[in-house]
Amino acid sequence: MEEDTVSEGAHLRGPVLIIGSGLLGASIGLGLRAKDVEVFLSDISPSTQAVAEDIGAGKSVDVARPNFSPELVVVATPPDVAATAVLDALHRYPRAVVIDIASVKTSVREAVEADPGANNRHYIGTHPMAGREKSGPVAARTELFISMPWVICPTPTSNPAAVRTAEALAVDLGAVPVRMPAEEHDEAVALISHLPQVMSSLVASQLQNTPGTALALAGNGLRDVTRIAASDPALWVQILSANAPRLVGILKGVREDLGRLIDTLERPTAPGARLDMAQLMSEGNAGQARIPGKHGAPPQSFAKLTVLVDDVPGQIAALLTEIGQIGVNLEDLRLDHAPGRPVGMAEVSVLPGKHQLLVDELTSRGWKVIQ
Amino acid sequence: MEEDTVSEGAHLRGPVLIIGSGLLGASIGLGLRAKDVEVFLSDISPSTQAVAEDIGAGKSVDVARPNFSPELVVVATPPDVAATAVLDALHRYPRAVVIDIASVKTSVREAVEADPGANNRHYIGTHPMAGREKSGPVAARTELFISMPWVICPTPTSNPAAVRTAEALAVDLGAVPVRMPAEEHDEAVALISHLPQVMSSLVASQLQNTPGTALALAGNGLRDVTRIAASDPALWVQILSANAPRLVGILKGVREDLGRLIDTLERPTAPGARLDMAQLMSEGNAGQARIPGKHGAPPQSFAKLTVLVDDVPGQIAALLTEIGQIGVNLEDLRLDHAPGRPVGMAEVSVLPGKHQLLVDELTSRGWKVIQ
Numbered sequence: 001m002e003e004d005t006v007s008e009g010a011h012l013r014g015p016v017l018i019i020g021s022g023l024l025g026a027s028i029g030l031g032l033r034a035k036d037v038e039v040f041l042s043d044i045s046p047s048t049q050a051v052a053e054d055i056g057a058g059k060s061v062d063v064a065r066p067n068f069s070p071e072l073v074v075v076a077t078p079p080d081v082a083a084t085a086v087l088d089a090l091h092r093y094p095r096a097v098v099i100d101i102a103s104v105k106t107s108v109r110e111a112v113e114a115d116p117g118a119n120n121r122h123y124i125g126t127h128p129m130a131g132r133e134k135s136g137p138v139a140a141r142t143e144l145f146i147s148m149p150w151v152i153c154p155t156p157t158s159n160p161a162a163v164r165t166a167e168a169l170a171v172d173l174g175a176v177p178v179r180m181p182a183e184e185h186d187e188a189v190a191l192i193s194h195l196p197q198v199m200s201s202l203v204a205s206q207l208q209n210t211p212g213t214a215l216a217l218a219g220n221g222l223r224d225v226t227r228i229a230a231s232d233p234a235l236w237v238q239i240l241s242a243n244a245p246r247l248v249g250i251l252k253g254v255r256e257d258l259g260r261l262i263d264t265l266e267r268p269t270a271p272g273a274r275l276d277m278a279q280l281m282s283e284g285n286a287g288q289a290r291i292p293g294k295h296g297a298p299p300q301s302f303a304k305l306t307v308l309v310d311d312v313p314g315q316i317a318a319l320l321t322e323i324g325q326i327g328v329n330l331e332d333l334r335l336d337h338a339p340g341r342p343v344g345m346a347e348v349s350v351l352p353g354k355h356q357l358l359v360d361e362l363t364s365r366g367w368k369v370i371q
Numbered sequence: 372m373e374e375d376t377v378s379e380g381a382h383l384r385g386p387v388l389i390i391g392s393g394l395l396g397a398s399i400g401l402g403l404r405a406k407d408v409e410v411f412l413s414d415i416s417p418s419t420q421a422v423a424e425d426i427g428a429g430k431s432v433d434v435a436r437p438n439f440s441p442e443l444v445v446v447a448t449p450p451d452v453a454a455t456a457v458l459d460a461l462h463r464y465p466r467a468v469v470i471d472i473a474s475v476k477t478s479v480r481e482a483v484e485a486d487p488g489a490n491n492r493h494y495i496g497t498h499p500m501a502g503r504e505k506s507g508p509v510a511a512r513t514e515l516f517i518s519m520p521w522v523i524c525p526t527p528t529s530n531p532a533a534v535r536t537a538e539a540l541a542v543d544l545g546a547v548p549v550r551m552p553a554e555e556h557d558e559a560v561a562l563i564s565h566l567p568q569v570m571s572s573l574v575a576s577q578l579q580n581t582p583g584t585a586l587a588l589a590g591n592g593l594r595d596v597t598r599i600a601a602s603d604p605a606l607w608v609q610i611l612s613a614n615a616p617r618l619v620g621i622l623k624g625v626r627e628d629l630g631r632l633i634d635t636l637e638r639p640t641a642p643g644a645r646l647d648m649a650q651l652m653s654e655g656n657a658g659q660a661r662i663p664g665k666h667g668a669p670p671q672s673f674a675k676l677t678v679l680v681d682d683v684p685g686q687i688a689a690l691l692t693e694i695g696q697i698g699v700n701l702e703d704l705r706l707d708h709a710p711g712r713p714v715g716m717a718e719v720s721v722l723p724g725k726h727q728l729l730v731d732e733l734t735s736r737g738w739k740v741i742q
Contacts, residue, residue, distance in 0.1 A: 192588055207658035207662065210658075213559070248636045251636070268612040281572055283575075320688045335701070
């Protein structure tokens with residue numbers, strides 16, 4: 001690969017070889033095929049590869065011509081084997097840019113750099129911040145990466161054209177490339193991804209022997225906190241192992257905070273006890289408020305209103321049509337519907353400046369706006 | 372109050388006096404007014420009471436006639452002052468059933484029973500398992516309790532007619548009364564409500580000094596785990612204090628599990644380390660799977676499919692109309708919509724037996740069903 005001729009301009013020419021055609025690999029394939037980029041797939045499991053081909057994510061690498069020279073190789077294997085697959089691709093396709101998408105970056109980079117024979121200037125570690133609870137190519141989505149951040153981790157010796165190729169992939173899939181050093185990335189995901197995963201699993205594991213009568217009282221708080229406890233153990237063992245040092249530091253801090261709370265709760269009427277509890281809750285408020293809204297919107301940037309609908313399918317359709325007529329953009333919609341009852345509550349999110357207008361207009365049109 | 376003449380039959384006659392017209396008190400008022408039950412309101416804050424009256428939750432207790440004798444008094448104050456308000460009501464309205472709705476039951480019961488002069492046979496501790504992130508009467512909803520559990524905690528000396536009155540309130544508001552001893556209730560909520568609250572706040576509090584570049588990578592996992600960290604500190608200090616002994620036991624167990632994980636992560640390549648991590652994750656899977664679906668449905672009882680819509684308001688309306696035409700009931704709907712892009716993903720939940728039918732029918736009608 002000559003230094004500056006690959007990927008001039010912002011888009012991929014192709015062909016792209018995707019190694020590992022599970023949820024992420026197949027979604028990348030679907031996204032690239034939607035842009036008319038030629039995609040070849042390779043997976044250690046013939047059935048996984050066949051499904052990915054069937055859904056249109058690309059063609060089997062076996063049908064590529066003998067002197068096949070991909071512009072880009074995307075290693076979308078489980079994290080444990082990513083470095084090996086990267087080194088193999090760097091060797092096999094010396095003119096290609098090779099990226100991986102594992103959720104921990106320094107461990108892959110270190111393994112790649114440890115191989116003295118590899119041309120690691122063509123390797124760029126990346127991490128698309130996207131996913132679904134489901135796994136496998138059947139769950140793949142063309143739009144999985146749209147407006148999601150895609151972290152790109154160049155090193156001082158990375159080939160600049162290779163970095164641009166990695167960013168072109170992100171852009172072609174509708175994602176937002178974000179450059180940061182691998183160490184900064186791993187510290188970030190330890191906090192914003194691995195910590196909540198661990199805490200969710202710790203809470204959920206307490207419920208194994210909980211009586212059904214207690215679980216029947218569960219509300220959305222418990223459901224929200226434990227939702228990601230349904231994650232795949234095999235994948236997460238790899239992620240936690242790879243990022244263990246950073247995660248340990250964070251977890252030790254949490255353990256200290258938990259210990260302080262336990263001490264406080266053992267003497268809840270002691271002087272200062274309530275202040276301690278209030279401080280934890282307020283710090284939780286402050287931290288939570290800093291999390292940006294979805295798609296990069298400012299935190300809590302939408303205003304919500306709830307509309308009662310008596311007959312769900314017909315009235316939701318009518319409601320949305322009228323919101324469009326009123327001229328307000330629907331930013332988000334959630335429908336809460338008690339089974340066995342036709343009534344439902346439609347929770348509509350709009351820009352705060354449109355909230356009162358919408359409440360007034362819908363009310364005057366006869367809708368029951370609850371709040 | 373004669374032993375058996377109150378509330379024969381399943382519904383309240385009224386009048387009902389609600390002490391505390393915040394979110395829950397005002398919602399109870401709205402629900403009862405919708406059933407034509409006469410409601411009087413009393414709140415320590417004149418403006419809170421005025422707003423509750425304005426939204427139709429009831430009339431000021433000041434306009435009640437001099438010999439006013441409510442059938443039922445609902446104490447809907449913050450937990451700290453619930454017992455005092457219960458004792459006051461038992462004294463002031465000796466013919467009434469008095470209930471409270473605080474989220475910790477044994478502490479209120481013990482305070483009531485500690486007063487030798489109180490006729491605590493007319494007092495029934497209850498707890499409606501419903502709420503909203505918002506507070507105050509402005510956020511009150513008539514339908515807040517529909518299909519939600521409402522825990523009723525009779526004691527061996529409770530007047531049976533009083534228990535029936537408490538249950539009649541729940542039924543009149545569309546809730547599902549569930550009898551259990553106060554101790555069992557407090558143990559249950561320590562696990563399914565107070566534990567997740569504490570863990571959510573612990574995670575969120577770690578984010579106070581996180582760089583914006585790291586927070587920008589946050590996904591739905593972090594958002595879900597930290598959603599309830601936005602809870603009101605003043606209320607939760609009261610709840611945690613009241614249920615401290617039970618919560619301490621649970622938190623000590625979590626601290627042990629966290630310590631074991633930290634030890635494992637400090638030597639992630641040691642023999643058995645990966646098995647330890649996998650075990651925590653699997654136990655989290657198992658616990659999470661035991662949580663029932665919303666409205667008492669079995670866990671994960673709906674099948675989901677995602678449909679791409681190009682033009683959100685019009686196409687959502689059309690989609691829902693067609694789903695109705697196909698004859699499938701819409702159980703739940705979530706719309707994910709990237710701002711600045713007209714495209715959105717509508718995630719539709721249906722009964723598993725209808726899933727394939729809907730996928731096939733929508734696809735044949737030209738909809739882009741992603742998964």
